[in-house]
Amino acid sequence: MPSTTPAPSDDQSPASRALADAVREIEHHVATAGWDAPVRVFALVRTQAALDAEPSLAAQLSPETLAAAQAQSWHLTSIEQEGLPQAPDLETLLAGLSWPATVDGVAVTAERVVLPPAAEAQMPSDPDEALPWLLAHPDRQDVRLAVGVLREGSTWCAVRTRANDSDDQVGQGPDVVPGLVSALRATLA
Incomplete structure (x- = not known):
């Protein structure tokens, strides 16, 4: 899937640009480990605030x-x-998370299997039949x-x-996965 949505532009807020950079960096980091990976969750903190609170962190940063x-x-x-x-699923995991005020944001990576809508409509309703059907679908x-x-x-x-x-084939944008955006927002409430 080509990247049809550009990264945030200079007319967007510094927070939006920083988040886009962080999400792209996280996705690239996770991609280096290959596929078939578990869900991974990341706290996002302003770097300078973290350095102010814990000066020894500077030794760990480039x-x-x-x-x-x-x-x-x-x-x-x-x-x-870590x-x-x-949790039985991502939704349950996220519903059980909350963050202290010192955390400015949160990010998650997860792998999913998707189908075109026409194929999805044909999926068996029985969960025991649906998974094998989904995994075998061309x-x-x-x-x-x-x-x-x-x-x-x-x-982002x-x-x-x-x-x-491929790193140059990553689609991106602020609302590409609205359900997951909403679930993550709820962890910050």
């Missing part, structure tokens, strides 16, 4: 990151969350979603398909 944090008040650092609670597409939201309201999504697994 000089480029430190310079960017000084130049851009909304520069974000992503912190992968030891997430067990029109199925494996996708990786990377979605981020900020407390101040900005959103990146979508990569397994069929077009």
Whole structure:
């Protein structure tokens, strides 16, 4: 899927640009690990605020990151969350998460199988039959979603398909995955 939506432009808010950069960086980082990966969740914090609160963090960041944090008040650092609670699905996992006020936003990556609407309408309603049918369907597409939201309201999504697994083929935009955007927003409430 070609990137038909450009990255945020200079006329967008610094927060929106920083979030888009963070989501693209997270998606690229996760892509380097390959496909068939578990859900991954990231806290997003303003880098300079994190450095002010914990000066020793500077030793873990590159000089480029430190310079960017000084130049851009909304520069974000992503912190992968380990030891997430067990959950039967992504929706249940997200419903159980909440974040302290020191976290400026949250991002998640997840893989999904999608079908064209005409094929989806033919899917068996019995869940025990639906999964094998879906996995065997010739029109199925494996996708990786990377979605981020900020407390101040900005959103950004990146979508990569397994069929077009290339950094220059990642679709992106602020509302590409609205259901996941809403679920992430609820974790910040």
